[in-house]
Structures are given as structure tokens and as C-alpha cells.
Amino acid sequence: MMFHRELAMIYEASGKTIVEFIIRLNEDRPGILAAISDAFAENGVNIVNASFNRFQKMIHIIADFTNAISSISDVENMLRKFSFVYDVMEKVLNNDAYVMATLSIPTFNNNYVLAIDHDVFGGQVTEPLLSILRSMGKRDGELMLSMYGSFKASELSILQLRGLGRVQVNSAGNTTIVRVCRENLNEEFSRLILSYLEGFVELFNIKAQNQGISESCLQVKITVS
Secondary structure, three states: OOOOOOOOOEEEOOOOOEEEEEEEEOOOOOOHHHHHHHHHHHOOOEEEEEEEEOOOOEEEEEEEOOOOOOOHHHHHHHHHOOOOEEEEEEEEEOOOEEEOHHHOOOEEOOEEOOOOOHHHHOOOOOHHHHHHHHHHHHHHHHHHHHHHOOOOHHHHHHHHHOOOOEEEEEEEOOEEEEEEEOOOOOHHHHHHHHHHHHHHHHHHOEEEEEEEEEOOEEEEEEEEO
């Protein structure tokens, strides 16, 4: 099961020399990222962020030249000497803080999502909120059903991708024990986790039984009929 999540990249650049590089490649082979990273490091340049689009054969780098021992043009020329590099473009960024707009909207399973801090829930878990969690679980269960045609216990790791906690799944026969752990887990938040699981298994004629909290982990027993 594949999920895609884009993350906002925000960094403060006041008093710094920040440069954006786009490096286009002739080929994709092992060691390219290491060679490029070494080139920056040898010139005293700190890489703030790097991403590699293998399909487009393009590397995007944000680099801090504040304490560099070489000029921007010298580093650009060094990059151009690599046999795997087709072209290099660079641009000095002039703002005090940057948000990469193309990375600012979080996504899940190719759909835009709204990220909510767990602390917002507090002790205010309501039935409408529990209903939302059940709906989320049901949608994810429908996705698994469309992919595998049956219940697949290992896919319950999706709970972690949903931000509900660290997940441990142990299966034996028709029974699966799911442990969902997070710091200072309380009864209120455990209701959200259980509601999600109830929605997830709804299409499979499976029961999710709450076995309580132990060591900040909610344990749920899932039995296949």
C-alpha cells in the first residue's frame, strides 16, 4: 500500500547566504547523491534540504553558503564536471524565511488532508469526532479491500501513517493483536484509535475488541470470523 505525504519546508535565513540549485542528470546510478554531497561539503557548504526526483532525473538542493570557502560559481563549475550532470541552475534566495510552496500542502493517499495537533483534542473527544475517525478507518479499509480483496493484518501499520501512534501487529491464526502506542496515551485518545479500527474492519466481518491500555499502548484484539 503506497501513501504519499508532502511536508512543508520552512527555514529561517536572516543574515545567511542561501542558494537554490537544480541539477539535471544524464543518468541515474548509485553514488550520485554522495558525490554531490561531498562536493558541497569540501567547499564548506551546508545542505539545508535535498530531494531527488529519479523519474525526471533532477536533484533539488537548498544550500547555505554563509561559511563557504568557495564561491557559488566555483561550486557550480565543480558540479558541472561530473559526468552524470547534464546541467546546473542556481539562484540566490533573498528573503529572511522560506516556505517551499509546492511542498506546503500535506497529502495522504494522493488526497489533500488537514493536519491537526493531537493536543487540540485534549479531553474533548465527542461523538462527531469519533464518527470522523470511523469514516477515516472505513475509507482505508475500502482501499485495502480494493487492493487485496481481503483483510491483511500487516496493513494496519496505516495507523501510524494516520498519526495515531506507533503500531505493532502480531497475528496468530484468526486472531490479530494490535498495539498502538504514543506518549501519555489516555482513555480519551484511545477512543479515537478504537473508532478508527472499528471503521477499518467494518467491511470484513471482523470484530475489534478493546483490551485496555498498558504502558501508554492501547491493545486491541481483532478476530476474523
